[in-house]
Amino acid sequence: MNKKEALxxxxxxxxxxxxxxxxxxxxxxxxxxxxxxxxDVNQVAVGGSIADFHQQPAxxxxxxMAGAGLVATAVAAVVAGVVVTSSMRAPLAEQAAPAATPTTxxxxxxxxxxxxxxxxQMPTFEANIITGGNGHKAAVSIGKESDFHMDAGSMGTLGxxxxxxxxxxxxxxxxxxxxxxxxxxVTETGVVFPDGKSLNIGDExxxxxxxSPGPDLGVCSPTGAAFLVQSWDPLP
Amino acid sequence: MKVQTEQGDRVELARQKLFLAxxxxxxxxxxxxxxxxxxxxxxxxxxxxxxxxxxxxxxLQGQExxxxxxxxxxxxVLRNHHRATARSLNLVQQLELQRTQQLGFDDGTVADVLDRxxxxxxxxxxxxxxDGFTSAExxxxxxxxxxxxxxxxxxxxxxxxxxxxxxxxxxxxQR
Numbered sequence: 001m002n003k004k005e006a007l008x009x010x011x012x013x014x015x016x017x018x019x020x021x022x023x024x025x026x027x028x029x030x031x032x033x034x035x036x037x038x039x040d041v042n043q044v045a046v047g048g049s050i051a052d053f054h055q056q057p058a059x060x061x062x063x064x065m066a067g068a069g070l071v072a073t074a075v076a077a078v079v080a081g082v083v084v085t086s087s088m089r090a091p092l093a094e095q096a097a098p099a100a101t102p103t104t105x106x107x108x109x110x111x112x113x114x115x116x117x118x119x120x121q122m123p124t125f126e127a128n129i130i131t132g133g134n135g136h137k138a139a140v141s142i143g144k145e146s147d148f149h150m151d152a153g154s155m156g157t158l159g160x161x162x163x164x165x166x167x168x169x170x171x172x173x174x175x176x177x178x179x180x181x182x183x184x185x186v187t188e189t190g191v192v193f194p195d196g197k198s199l200n201i202g203d204e205x206x207x208x209x210x211x212s213p214g215p216d217l218g219v220c221s222p223t224g225a226a227f228l229v230q231s232w233d234p235l236p
Numbered sequence: 237m238k239v240q241t242e243q244g245d246r247v248e249l250a251r252q253k254l255f256l257a258x259x260x261x262x263x264x265x266x267x268x269x270x271x272x273x274x275x276x277x278x279x280x281x282x283x284x285x286x287x288x289x290x291x292x293x294x295x296l297q298g299q300e301x302x303x304x305x306x307x308x309x310x311x312x313v314l315r316n317h318h319r320a321t322a323r324s325l326n327l328v329q330q331l332e333l334q335r336t337q338q339l340g341f342d343d344g345t346v347a348d349v350l351d352r353x354x355x356x357x358x359x360x361x362x363x364x365x366x367d368g369f370t371s372a373e374x375x376x377x378x379x380x381x382x383x384x385x386x387x388x389x390x391x392x393x394x395x396x397x398x399x400x401x402x403x404x405x406x407x408x409x410q411r
Contacts, residue, residue: 004397004401005393005394005397007397008393008396008397008400009365009393011346011400012346012361012365012366012396013365013366015346015347016272016365016366017271017272018268018271018272018366020271021267021268021271021277025267025271025277025280025281026263026264026267028281029263029267029280029281029284029285030259030263030264032281032284032285033259033263033284033285033287033288033289034259034288035285036285036288036289036292037252037255037292149372151370151371151372153371153386153389153390155386155387155390206383206386206387206390208371208382208383208386231382231383233381233382233383
């Protein structure tokens with residue numbers, strides 16, 4: 001992204017209508033959007049009354065009534081002299097055991113597990129400069145693929161900068177340094193990525209990755225910064 | 237039967253927790269998403285409530301919820317809202333509505349220029365810079381490749397920059 005585009009993005013961000021959103025608005029909307037939990041949406045039917053929604057859900061009453069009915073049946077069976085209690089007690093006790101000792105998390109509906117933290121190995125911007133048989137150079141990452149994928153994009157044309165290093169060449173002749181992924185090889189015509197895909201000098205590309213904080217890549221990045229390539233899908 | 241009831245309650249509790257987690261993770265983003273794209277706070281509030289009503293239904297059906305899934309619902313709800321609005325408002329009212337929509341701290345130039353972008357490129361641009369989604373997330377949300385997302389974003393940014401510059405040049409000439 002050049003300076004003009006960066007200024008455009010700043011202007012776009014400043015025009016964000018959501019900048020005017022207040023905490024009161026959010027709180028009101030949060031409350032409203034949570035009221036759905038107070039109703040059993042499966043029970044909503046044409047002609048139903050609102051009052052019904054705030055009563056105990058029908059399904060639970062049915063379950064309780066069914067449970068009471070079965071208990072009554074069991075009692076009647078015992079009274080009738082059918083000896084089934086010895087064979088039923090054990091499994092009932094086994095099944096009831098977990099329910100009798102719910103975990104703290106289960107009993108407290110207001111606390112839920114927080115979303116997982118983002119973890120993983122951050123990408124390294126350190127690179128070696130390798131030289132192909134034809135003398136072309138390329139900066140290649142020294143670290144294997146990291147868990148963390150950056151989301152910036154870099155589009156351009158592969159070419160050689162003034163130092164003979166493979167770089168992104170803009171139409172006006174300026175260049176931006178590239179750090180190719182670990183395992184990239186320099187060939188006679190360009191580079192071959194670790195997955196076997198190749199990119200030749202003169203080819204256009206749209207890489208995914210991120211701009212390095214400015215390692216010293218010598219001739220491969222005379223301006224200081226370089227773009228670490230993390231994805232290199234072909235252009236659509 | 238008591239056992240079955242307790243198991244049912246545990247499942248219900250787990251669903252509630254899942255829904256609350258999804259709500260906590262996505263509510264504010266969803267509300268702001270609607271606030272940016274609809275005419276008023278009350279509309280944004282109604283549409284947000286509709287999104288979470290649908291999410292709750294899905295949760296009760298045993299479906300997993302995620303931020304992206306909630307946003308998928310939000311996109312559909314917004315599309316339906318626009319269809320309904322187009323049906324109920326005549327053209328004059330719509331134009332008036334567009335004029336009265338206020339953008340952050342901009343004089344309306346950015347809004348005008350955004351309207352001139354291709355819809356698919358504008359959507360990627362706004363999802364990136366206003367809604368804060370990554371290319372990978374937008375790729376999943378729009379069901380296109382991450383490379384296509386990056387291309388659209390690149391073009392949209394470039395186009396927006398050029399249009400804003402042209403607008404500025406026209407204003408300078410008029411003065």
